[in-house]
Amino acid sequence: MSEFSIIIPTLNEGPRLETLLPYLYANADPGALPEIIISDGGSTDDTKEIARKEGALVISAPRGRASQMNAGAKQAKGRILYFLHADSLPPPNFQSKITSALKRRETAGCFRIRFEPSNAFLSAFAWCSRLNFPICRGGDQSLFLPKKWFEALGGFDERYRVYEDNEFTGRLYRHYTFTVLPSELRTSARRYREKGVYQLQFHYAVVHLKKFFGASPESLYRYYKKHISVEPKADT
Template identity: 35%
Template sequence: MAELLSIVIPARNEREALPLLLSDLAPLRSAGAEIIVVDGGSTDGTPERVAPLVDKLLQSAPGRARQMNAGAAAASGEYLWFVHADTRVSAAALQRLLDTLLKRPLWGRFDVRLSSGGPSLRLIGTMINLRSRLTGVASGDQAIFIKREVFAQHAGFADIALMEDIELSRRMKRLQRPVCLRPALLTSSRRWETNGVWRTVWLMWRLRLAYYCGANPDQLARDYQRGSRS
């Protein structure tokens, strides 16, 4: 499996959440998969906490695209799997991924469900998955996997402050629509719970529409930060 899969996890101040994900991934690591964590300047002790649990611990300038590109450059697997630090992965999802990779798809992603069990957040998770299936565009929360050779040939993630997952998806789906896998991964609902469910939905849709209309990702990132704080 070492030659098949490298798991790349960008992290910044994820001391509490990241060990839980690494525990989920431990069976893959025991079977030979490579786990790479790329820290973007944590101040909470994340690197020290997770160092014994990974194969490579890298340091990078902050920025999810930069961190994931740095991890990809250090990876050796045929496939790259980009997983956010606040994700949880079931054993059934791991097996589904391995079974799928043996069929050698170009790229793909998982369905997600949000960690809160409230009806509004269940609906949001359903809509995220439906939108992705209809558009062929994957978000980073959906844990994109892709052939390393293809990722390198197409210059990886664009070094932009926001929407790097959308930008990559738009390029990749010109080659092939993504494979969409179940069972769903569990992704943290803290963003929605902190900032308000429908307020966060409106913010994300507004930013995405602005991006499709040509807005600068750096400005969108600033708008996202302001919208998350206000």
Template identity: 35%
Template sequence: MISVVIPTFNAAPTLVHTLSALVPAVVDGVVQEAIIADGGSTDDTSVIADAAGTHLVQSERGRGTQLDAGAAIAKGDWLLFLHADTVLEPGWADEAASFIERVGSGRRKQAAAYFRFSLDDDGFMPRLVEMLVSLRCALFALPYGDQGLLISRAHYARLGGFRPLPLMEDVDLVRRLKRRELVGLKSRAVTSAQRYRTEGYFSRGFRNLGLMVLYYLRVPPRYLARLYG
């Protein structure tokens, strides 16, 4: 049913947890395969991918390029694009399967779905970031890649897929969807807060906001990728 596509670059520290959260869905037949689209990792990413029984595809580094490379070999009728430091909480597969069934039966029109953003950290600042992300999604229908994206392969093809961008590939694709074609699911996608902890919540938050402003001002993504780090 679902092919999960995960772009990686030296993702060994988090990849095990991301893949482990998919196991129950594999057992239940919701996830058909997991594809690791690697951009030239030099750590144990490929070892983990092989041990987990995933399909490993090597591509030029860049999330947009990697994601599209993974989608190109996917066998499932539905694609789930997921970051390598994001863990889907238990119950996500049932909700995803219900969404797919509604679309497949015609009870709702063709759409893509994303998960509720969450950070694996305690305290006020992580909750504030989560609240602001929820607000962004509600006001602008603009989920990011760390919330996952579940979309039928046919719909993905009609949109033209991910473009070969080093950053903002998720925003670029989502903006090609109409607001009514985006559905927020209740299950959480719990993402690593390591960057926030390392750089500081305010610094990282303002950097992300600044990058988005620059993107809308048409600054080339290759420059944004350098600023992102």
């Protein structure tokens, strides 16, 4: 068994797993294939069947990315955890890129991001992902870190049904080293297409500002549900 565990929270992501899972195996380290854990929040499509067919371990968890990713991490056997969204494709040879970075020094980290399809605004926004500041982080970029660091920080805060990635990454920056690897991860711009590029980015900015000024997890979730939420992602 590889010491590398990939954790993917899902909610009705069957069609995306049909693309993602073969891609992950094809671009993993052939000498140490990763453990892939699908942490499902109650899918009603064929997500779990597709995942099992492709060789992933499927577990069930309370709906919400924080609880789903925590459940996956608890199940994981690897000393390296890699959290990935179902609509994101890490760069080719992603596993070797991560393990090479960890051999140079112990670190948490992510990849740069590229939206597909993109436009000038999203390209400019994606450019900022190369900057190593907490405000430039987001769950779509994926996240790797030693499992012992994840456990030391207590995992994702399950009070946050949204913003859980940013809240956890903020704690990572305060306590450990963080690295942005130069390769690009491709992620779906589906939510921008559905909600509108400028409108959605405005609402994301409001969520960040509300958190900065002390909004509670419940307040962030209410705003998110009203202005941002689109099924069927595993964060609602």
